Amino acid sequence: MEVITHGEVGLTPLPLSEGVTISVRAPGMHMAWRSVEAVPELEAVGGDDENEWSRAIADNELTPFAAMEAQPLAVGVGAVPSLAMPDSEDAYVEMRATPPPDEGLLVMVESDGVVQWYLPTNAPQTTMAALDAESAGASTELRFMIPQSTLARGSAVSAFGEGIGGAIVRLFRFKIIQELVGGAVEHVLEWIADKVEAKNKREGFRFFERENGFPYLSDDDLHQLAGQRVLLLTHGIFSSLAGAFHGIADPANPVLQHLRGIYGRNIIGWDHWTVAKTPLQNATELLAKLPQDIKPDIACHSRGALVTRAMLEHPDLEASRKSRFSAVGKAIFVAGACQGSQLANLTNVNRLLNVYSAIGSIPLLGSVGVVLNVLVGVLRVLAQGATRLPSLEALSSDVDRNTFLQALNGDLMTPAGEILVIHANYDPSQGPLAGLLDLNLDTIFNTANDMVVPFTGAEVFDKWQQVGTNLRYGTPTVTQSVVMHTNFFFQPGVQQLIQSALV
Numbered sequence: 001m002e003v004i005t006h007g008e009v010g011l012t013p014l015p016l017s018e019g020v021t022i023s024v025r026a027p028g029m030h031m032a033w034r035s036v037e038a039v040p041e042l043e044a045v046g047g048d049d050e051n052e053w054s055r056a057i058a059d060n061e062l063t064p065f066a067a068m069e070a071q072p073l074a075v076g077v078g079a080v081p082s083l084a085m086p087d088s089e090d091a092y093v094e095m096r097a098t099p100p101p102d103e104g105l106l107v108m109v110e111s112d113g114v115v116q117w118y119l120p121t122n123a124p125q126t127t128m129a130a131l132d133a134e135s136a137g138a139s140t141e142l143r144f145m146i147p148q149s150t151l152a153r154g155s156a157v158s159a160f161g162e163g164i165g166g167a168i169v170r171l172f173r174f175k176i177i178q179e180l181v182g183g184a185v186e187h188v189l190e191w192i193a194d195k196v197e198a199k200n201k202r203e204g205f206r207f208f209e210r211e212n213g214f215p216y217l218s219d220d221d222l223h224q225l226a227g228q229r230v231l232l233l234t235h236g237i238f239s240s241l242a243g244a245f246h247g248i249a250d251p252a253n254p255v256l257q258h259l260r261g262i263y264g265r266n267i268i269g270w271d272h273w274t275v276a277k278t279p280l281q282n283a284t285e286l287l288a289k290l291p292q293d294i295k296p297d298i299a300c301h302s303r304g305a306l307v308t309r310a311m312l313e314h315p316d317l318e319a320s321r322k323s324r325f326s327a328v329g330k331a332i333f334v335a336g337a338c339q340g341s342q343l344a345n346l347t348n349v350n351r352l353l354n355v356y357s358a359i360g361s362i363p364l365l366g367s368v369g370v371v372l373n374v375l376v377g378v379l380r381v382l383a384q385g386a387t388r389l390p391s392l393e394a395l396s397s398d399v400d401r402n403t404f405l406q407a408l409n410g411d412l413m414t415p416a417g418e419i420l421v422i423h424a425n426y427d428p429s430q431g432p433l434a435g436l437l438d439l440n441l442d443t444i445f446n447t448a449n450d451m452v453v454p455f456t457g458a459e460v461f462d463k464w465q466q467v468g469t470n471l472r473y474g475t476p477t478v479t480q481s482v483v484m485h486t487n488f489f490f491q492p493g494v495q496q497l498i499q500s501a502l503v
Contacts, residue, residue, distance in 0.1 A: 236302025305336025
């Protein structure tokens, strides 16, 4: 079945299949909506044989609800007001759907191989209503706002009737879990820990040995590090040791060969949960596991910068830190969220997840570092109305409210031989994400950024910490389209700096 919408302001029903009706409105945008009888398989990402998106969907117990092709025919026809969202340059299409009783929905849009997810904008109210004792078994309508650019990716045309791209829109349903709806934040975090992160990652120290499957260190392995020089690696959100540092993990890579000549086998990474726990909790557990009297150098990426800063600077960890080491040799902060990120607040969390979803769709952008199972699991939690995740609140760039950052920016510091910073100002409009306008995050950051962390914030610590070496890709006012948040370790300049710094 095909339905054409002609840019109407009102809602148009799309009867896709028996018992499933979705209503849409796209002011100023002519669209052809076609039901899909046999939904095409999602393409695998990450360059391996496993269909990772499909596996992430199945593991998080999402069930197909409906699917359609969205074919833009013309954009910007007539003087019709467009639908807008705060802090976005895009215009939006509104979609409404009613799931089966006591269930929720997520929308996925796949266009040119790039996957984006959309949470219901009215999730808190509808999920509470769905589980209300007086209305048990009732259905509630969910509303979704999807950027026009996502549905018309990579196209520019104005003549009515001319095809200009298109997308597959999938809706997935899931059972609402009562403990996640309006429940205490502790219950939400416990659910994420047990049902999402624990299913995908065991926490602990691992040797940086891809050829051996990144084996975990035993207690004896850790004790043998006492008194020795160690390189400690710390990864970022939705990532892992293997993913974040993939660019230098090949045993034949000159960087790794150089590092093994310096540290031998003492190159280890702290693999940890990044959603169920805060950076302070990660740092606390990291220090508790370290042996005494090590001589650390550190390389961290993204959110790992806040784990590192907490380990070195948080006043609550001073005693634990001093029992493990008295000073740090070199500390290398790569794309570090040293002052948080503007994406880490409730209004922008869908955008944060979609940045990683887009990256996770394109191997050339370092998608091997994105754990899709965790990303989809977090989406499912948020789609049920969860409004607080302390792990994300700790990443907020709002220093006036972020007490965690306030503590890090105080006077306490661990001596470091040298701090090195590597960061970038990235323009997605010139790269493989061109056309996904809602990923043009400058309106959200209001400053230069690499799509996840602000350019300037990556080089700011506190008044006592001095940056010895600063490798910049772009400037605060000049962008570039090569280096972005997840592909730093693939860059020759980054690899050369690591080799010259760690000697």
